Amino acid sequence: MTSLAAVVAAALFMSMVVFQAALALGAPVGANVLGGRYPGSLPVRIRVFSGIAAVVLVGAAIVILARAGLIGWPSDGAGLLGPASWAIAGFLVLNTLGNLTSRSRLERTVLAATTAVLAVLCAYVALAGGNSTGQA
Numbered sequence: 001m002t003s004l005a006a007v008v009a010a011a012l013f014m015s016m017v018v019f020q021a022a023l024a025l026g027a028p029v030g031a032n033v034l035g036g037r038y039p040g041s042l043p044v045r046i047r048v049f050s051g052i053a054a055v056v057l058v059g060a061a062i063v064i065l066a067r068a069g070l071i072g073w074p075s076d077g078a079g080l081l082g083p084a085s086w087a088i089a090g091f092l093v094l095n096t097l098g099n100l101t102s103r104s105r106l107e108r109t110v111l112a113a114t115t116a117v118l119a120v121l122c123a124y125v126a127l128a129g130g131n132s133t134g135q136a
Contacts, residue, residue, distance in 0.1 A: 002128040006068030009121040012114055013061035017054045024051035032106035060088045060122075067125050085126035092119035 023033065024047045030038035034046070042050065066073035067081040092115050099112035 002068045002125055003070055005121045005124045005128075006064050006070055009064045009118055009125065010061040012118050012121070013057050013064070016114065017057045017061075020050045020054040020057060023047060024054060032104050033111075034104075035102045035107070036104040063088060064122055064125050067129060069129075082126060082129065085122055089119050089122035089126055092116075092122060095119075 023029065023042055026041040026047065028040045030036075030040050030042045033042070038046065041047070062071065063081060063084045065071045067085045073081060096112050096115040096119060099107045099115055102108050102112075
């Protein structure tokens with residue numbers, strides 16, 4: 001079950017990566033993020049942060065997959081996977097709360113639901129663990 005939760009979380013993270021990358025590349029969907037403050041494409045300074053967010057989301061997916069033992073992780077850093085997984089889950093809870101307060105309908109519905117599901121999945125993987133070295 002931990003493996004399934006981690007794979008679903010990774011898939012959701014990657015969908016968010018695609019969305020953030022689209023924002024970073026100038027997709028005209030700014031009205032659907034950041035409370036709808038930027039209709040059209042986001043300003044360049046904000047697009048940079050979307051690019052950074054995409055990279056961070058890839059990192060989160062890697063941590064969750066490693067915590068579940070589905071991919072390798074350096075054995076000397078294996079002790080970081082549990083706390084990092086909990087930190088990711090906690091951040092996603094805060095992100096969900098922020099999405100729920102947005103004026104943007106997409107943020108209140110789709111993005112809030114996605115981050116809430118991710119928070120639960122990541123907390124489950126953090127709690128259940130796995131083979132933390134990622135070696136089968």
